[in-house]
Amino acid sequence: MDIGKKIKNLRLKKGLTQEELGERTDLSKGYISQLERDLSSPSIETFFHILEVLGCSPKEFFDEQAREQKVVYNEEDQTDYYDEEKGYNIQWLVPESNEKEMEPVKLVLQKGGAFKEFEPSLAETFGYVLKGSVVIQLGKRTYFAKAGEAIYFHASETHQIINDSDGPSELILTVTESYL
Structure with missing residues (x-):
């Protein structure tokens, strides 16, 4: 599972820069960058705080089925x-x-x-x-x-x-x- 990639996608969907996400979570821009490239792993507390700021529950984050996008509309x-x-x-x-x-x-x-x-x-x-x-x-x-x-x-x-x-x-x- 690409946790960093998912965090980055959520951040981009919210229209936030790495710096803005860092400011809202009291983390540095560099640390956010490392998380998004899977070079670092956050603590559970930090991870939950990032998800809260990004408006995503842990269940939604890890539920592959819920994350599948609808492509065809009839x-x-x-x-x-x-x-x-x-x-x-x-x-x-x-x-x-x-x-x-x-x-x-x-x-x-x-x-x-x-x-x-x-x-x-x-x-x-x-x-x-x-x-x-x-x-x-x-x-x-x-x-x-x-x-x-x-x-x-x-x-x-x-x-x-x-x-x-x-x-x-x-x-x-x-x-x-x-x-x-």
């Missing part, structure tokens, strides 16, 4: 929301994706439909137009994308996606977590 995993007034349907393709680094969705805009307007953030948005065509309003600028084209932008300005087709338009969108 239709039963997906959830939908339809906004009749604005003319769009959004389908979350991965459950609890709003708690992850990326949030992939399928967006269907009816004729004349518009997805809600978003305020500026630090998020990034990637999209691929599957069907129809859309207008992307990003601040005071307007961009057009049609089926087979990709979109990518930093959400640093107010932004909205609007159907620009005579029928429905479909997109796959992936938005990164916003740190505002």
Whole structure:
């Protein structure tokens, strides 16, 4: 079992540097580095304290089955929301994706439909137009994308996606977590 590698992965998931983990556990950055490279072994007390700071129980840490990540998501995993007034349907393709680094969705805009307007953030948005065509309003600028084209932008300005087709338009969108 690679205890050091697991500690490092937990630290990275928490977005902590070795120095930050060291500060929170009263350990040196050098010692954290040695632990992560399996060059040193912590006492049980130190190990439990590191896990506590990283938000992981000992059972979760050692339970291989619980650590297995889900890779394939099917239709039963997906959830939908339809906004009749604005003319769009959004389908979350991965459950609890709003708690992850990326949030992939399928967006269907009816004729004349518009997805809600978003305020500026630090998020990034990637999209691929599957069907129809859309207008992307990003601040005071307007961009057009049609089926087979990709979109990518930093959400640093107010932004909205609007159907620009005579029928429905479909997109796959992936938005990164916003740190505002």
